[in-house]
Amino acid sequence: MRTILKLGKQEHRFIDRISELSGENVYSCYQCGRCSAGCPMAFEMDILPNQLIRLVQLGEEEALIASKTLFICASCFTCQSRCPKGINIANVAEAIRYLAEPKGKDHFGPDEVPAELADELP
Ligand code: SF4
Numbered sequence: 001m002r003t004i005l006k007l008g009k010q011e012h013r014f015i016d017r018i019s020e021l022s023g024e025n026v027y028s029c030y031q032c033g034r035c036s037a038g039c040p041m042a043f044e045m046d047i048l049p050n051q052l053i054r055l056v057q058l059g060e061e062e063a064l065i066a067s068k069t070l071f072i073c074a075s076c077f078t079c080q081s082r083c084p085k086g087i088n089i090a091n092v093a094e095a096i097r098y099l100a101e102p103k104g105k106d107h108f109g110p111d112e113v114p115a116e117l118a119d120e121l122p
């Protein structure tokens with residue numbers, strides 16, 4: 001049986017805000033995965049670039065704001081160059097960070113640095 005997903009007003013507001021702030025058409029993503037396959041930072045992400053866009057399409061604001069990926073993305077634009085729809089995920093991540101900042105999630109805390117990297121800090 002096919003399930004039709006219905007989003008609420010809050011989810012629609014979030015998606016519209018992300019689209020407005022980023023200038024990206026997040027609805028055009030069809031989950032081909034080319035962005036994640038080419039992302040040089042994917043190995044450190046808890047949500048892959050294609051998953052990030054899917055969560056935006058679903059209005060999953062809390063999951064996105066909690067994601068480390070927002071602060072791992074290096075804004076290299078490889079995803080945009082590979083995306084058949086030209087979506088720039090760095091712009092989308094920046095828009096989510098902008099909305100996350102008033103909620104106290106505006107940085108990647110020292111306790112979130114992987115142990116193997118923390119050992120290399122001065
Ligand atoms: S490459 Fe573009 S269309 Fe494909 S999953 Fe990534 S964002 Fe979506």
Ligand code: SF4
Binds near residue numbers: 038040041042090
């Ligand atoms: S801009 Fe961010 S998400 Fe896109 S390929 Fe670069 S590191 Fe990955």
